Amino acid sequence: MKEDFLHYLWQHKLFDFGKLTTVNKEKIEVIKTGLKNTNSGPDFFNAQLKVDEQLWIGNIEIHVKSSDWYLHHHEKDENYDAVILHVVWEYDAEVFMKNNKPLPTLELSKFVNKEVFVNYQKLFSKEQRWIPCEQQIAEVDSFLLHNWLERLYFERLGQKSILINELLEQSNNDYEAVLFQLLAKNFGLKVNGDAFLRLAQSLDFSVVRKVRFDKQQLAALLFGQAGFFEETIEDVYFLSLKKEYEYLKYKFQLKPISKSTFQFFRMRPNNFPTIRLAQLIALYYHHQNLFSQVLEVSSLKDFYMLFSVEVNGFWKSHYTFETASKKSPKRLTQSFIDLLVINTIIPLKFAYEKSRGGVDEEKLLHLIKQVKPEKNTMISKFSDINIKSKNAFETQALLELKNNYCAKKRCLQCAIGNSLIKS
Template identity: 50%
Template sequence: MKEDFLHYLWRFKKFNTLDLKSAQNESITIIKTGDYLELAGPDFFNAHIKIGDQKWAGNVEIHLKSSDWYLHNHEKDPAYENVILHVVWENDTPIFRENNIEIPVLVLKDYVEKEVLNNYNALLSPKTWISCERQIKEIDDFVFKNWQERLFFERLERKSKFIYELLEETNQDWEAVLFCLLAKNFGLNTNGLSFMQMSKSIPFTIIRKESFEVENLESLIFGTLGLLDGEKEDVYFKDLKFRYFYLLHKYQLEKPFINPVQFFKHRPDNFPTIRLSQLANLYSTHQNLFSKIIDLKMAKSVYELMNVSASSYWQNHYQFDKESPKKAKMLSKSFLDLVIINTIIPIQFAYSNIMGDSVSEDLIDFIKEVAPEKNAIIDKFDFIGIKSKNAFESQTFLELKNEYCNHKACLKCAIGMELLKN
């Protein structure tokens, strides 16, 4: 049993509340269970409880065993001096205040019906991919859709924390923040960190100044990532290298240490050379990209705005000195869908929060136009009969699995709560 189950029992009064007795044999009447804030300190704040003939207003602390009070050092914390009731599953030792008065104890296991306990065990016991995979399809559609909306915005809230950190680092320059996010996105999982390091290493003021000549952007980006190190016979390589060292001197930049980029296990169209050239061309085409992206409401508008390709040299190359059959290397729709999911929607959400605007419905409509991601988690949900029709749904399933199911947090999940209730 986990402590959050006891929180659930107390919060929703899922036990027999008639004729309650404390371990000290005093009658207990629950007037108000208190506010469940999940903050530091007692579990429930401002509870109203009648113990014996005395009405109390204060906090309630919950533990599996009463001895956990001492295990967690609550006796040394003044925040727990206002606890009026200690709710436990097992009362194995008396607990005293600093003034040596014993804290009243309610032993929940004496008042919980067997059916409630069986429902809890049935939900958490199966050794399945997720605890509710046999029952999740039974959830009421209204409950499920409301929970998906909350999961979607919880996911955006988490992603926004990184955006706010970047804002601090860039002195509130949204264009610079967008460049960092796009660079990370263009690097995908394998090279995302390296591309991000590159984007932070080049002051965005320089990107602005040099964006009118794409070769200068490529030289800065490629050079910073170490892709212009060594010697090659390729004329384009030599030109970029010359430009890079000229720009280093012009702006008095130092070559930073950055994790090497990886070509291994990538399809050629995802080679770092191709993605970096596409990124350079995007910024060469749009000098004020953030102002154009922030108001986009449709996926089609993104596809039109970001209709760029790698530079002409890369039409018949994937690496320097290695010629390949000619191919126009445009940003594909599937790749731009990832950009919408991982960059555009999060930055629009963060920006609207700071500006005090409400764009919740717009963001949901926007992301519902995007195809769902393809990965092992989404495939597994599909296998158990929960299909993603669009990226809104796939994003919520990723949040559900990673932030709830993986942590067995069924009692913080609307699906788990509904299953227990039923």
Template identity: 60%
Template sequence: MKEDLLHYVWKYRLFFTNDLISTNNDDILVLKNGTHNQNSGPDFFNAQVKIGEQLWAGNVEIHLKSSDWYIHNHEKDKNYDNVILHVVWEHDVEIHNNENVTIPTLELKEYVSKELLNSYQKLFSKPQKWINCENQISSIDSFVMNNWFERLYFERLERKSVLINELLSASKFDWEAVLFRLLAKNFGLKVNAESFFEMANMLDFSIVRKESGSQENLESLLFGQLGMLNDLKESQYFNVLKSEYNYQSKKYKLKTVDRSSVQYFRLRPTNFPTIRISQLACLYNLNQNLFSKLVQIENLDDFYKLFSVSTSEFWETHYTFEKESKKQVKKLTKSFVDLLLINTIIPLKFVYLRYIGKLNETEIIGLIEQIKPEKNSIIENFADLKVKSINAFQTQSLLQLKNEYCAPQKCLQCAIGNVLLKN
């Protein structure tokens, strides 16, 4: 037995409510269970309980044992003076508040069904291979799953909004600058995300605007700020960029990076930082006021057209500055644009529309539903459990489910866990 199960049972009234009797043999009638408090203080606020002939309004505290009241020193804490009922699984001692007034106690174990306890044991007690409900999740009704997915997806958007709001506050709500920093982070992928993000944060976006008229100038700026032009190389293009960056660093009084932190290890050549930086430079060379364009687009094909960019000519025959390769036009793929949409554009659009008071959640879901499902081990494992995804809305929801509910075993806060327990 865990205390969070008692919270769950009390919150949803999953106990026999008829003929409730306190440990002092007073009749108890629960009119309002109260509001669940997730912070410090009593567990439920603003409950209404009739004890004997007296109607009480106040707070409810829940423990496994009555004696936990003293273990937690609640008798010395004024925040617990307004507790009108102590709900416990096992009553082992009378309890009092700091004025030495006895607090009525309800021992709950006699009022909870064995079926609920068995369901709880089934969900939690046995060691599972991956998630607690792996043998039952495929039986959940599709209506329940779809509604839960919607909440999960917007929880995920809210989590991504934290960084966006921090950047907006730091930039005095320069939406274009924030977009550039987030795109830079995403162009770096997992391996170079932090290096690219740090580079973008070091740059005043006004400099990017000024240099975006020339892709070569913009490449020199970005490569230079990443510390990728510090070495001595024989490449003519490298030295052109280096010369330009030396001029830029003096002109804009840039803080230069002593040593590049970008990585090539375990990256496919098309994902090399050199290629991604050139593509990012091309995107901004071709598009002034990129954020303004993006917030007006609602159709997936229009996003693909806007992001139909490649590298500068040098990178068509190179993956690094030194070694020449077979000529290939290296355009952004649709799958890469999908990642940008999922991780940057849709979250930023979500924050912007809410900021201007025009958020339409149906529109946001409609956009993410147009994107193909992501491929990773978590999504594959859910598919093995017969929970298959047909679009990115579902894969994003499943990632949120696994990371924020399954992994920390918050089954009692999960709609799936609720169904399984109540059944």
């Protein structure tokens, strides 16, 4: 038995209200359970109840055992002087107030519905499970599940906003600069994401603004800042970019990062950092005010068009500066653009709208629901327990559910867990 379950029972009134008595057989009538306290001190403030027709207004303290009062030294803490009821699961010791009278104590285990307790035990069983409710989640009401997934999705956007807000603070609320940094991070995917973000942050975005009208300078700037000119390669295009970068480096007082920051090992050629960087360069060359366009676009089809850019001629026949390869356009795939929409576009739109005082949730949901469901081990395991995803809205919400509720056993704060306990 855990104390947070007792808090849950008290807060949600999951006990027999009509027959409550103290351990000394005094009748209890609960008028208000009080406000849950998330800081130190009694567990619930400003409760109202009658004990043998005497009205009391004060605080509630909850323990697994009544002797925990002394274990936690509450008798020495004046913050507990206004406690009017001690709610415990097991009564094993009398607790006295400062006037030497017994503190009214409710032994909750005698008044809780047995089915509620059994349901709780099922969720918190020591049996090894992927998620606590894996045997019951498929039975949860579909309306409740959808509403909970919607809340989880916006919780996930809130988590993603933390990095966005940090970047905004660092850039004096320059959304165009933050979009560049976020896109760079996501162009790098998991393996090179941090390296790409470091690259984007290694220079002021004002420099990108100044050179992005010139394809040669923009390519020289970003490949140079990434450290790709550290080596000596006898190639005309490479040497021309290297020469251009030396000029830009001197003009803007730049300090490049090291090429060793980027990983090529065990990566598919289309995901090589050189190719992803060439695609990012093509995107910023073709779209001079990308953030304003991102705000205007609301359909996935239009995002596919917006991000439909080709690398320049050199990269169509190369994966690195050193070696030529079979010619291909190396456009951004729809699946890659889906990742950009999921991890960059929608979170930035959310943060931007929130900063302006109101989020158009329906519009964001409409967009994310157009994106195909993600494919990963976690989503496959949900599918195995009959929770199948139709779109990225559902996969993103399920990732939030698993990572921030199931993995932490926060069933009492989860709508699914609540439903199963109360059923």
